[in-house]
Amino acid sequence: MALSALYRLRFDAISSLAAAVRSSKPKQAIPVRSSPPSRTRVNLKAVYIAGMSKSRSEVLAESRSKGIVAGATTAGAVAAGVFVAPIAGVVVAVPAAVFVYKWWKHRAENGIKV
Helix, strand or coil: CCHHHHHHHHHHHHHHHHHHHHHCCCCCCCCCCCCCCCCCCCCHHHHCCCCCCCCHHHHHHHHHHHHHHHHHHHHHHHHHHHHHCHHHHHHHHHHHHHHHHHHHHHHHHCCCCC
């Protein structure tokens, strides 16, 4: 079959589907709830699209404070591992890893380079 014949066949199939959709009855409207369900999820990113919530200097200050917290907890984990016990160092390293992750994520989201 030639290429133009394939396109014509495809166009005819789409046209017949469109005609079937146009001729069908409109669907009945779904009633709207008067109150939202008890557990709703809100997209917080969509809320902040309208405007900037913080200035660049505030974002950099927040990044600096998060970095200090991450560095202090990492230093504490290393000190606990050396001076107390390796198990204590591992236990303290878990929150340190969480703080470091949050700090790097904050830097990546705000376009802060090293």
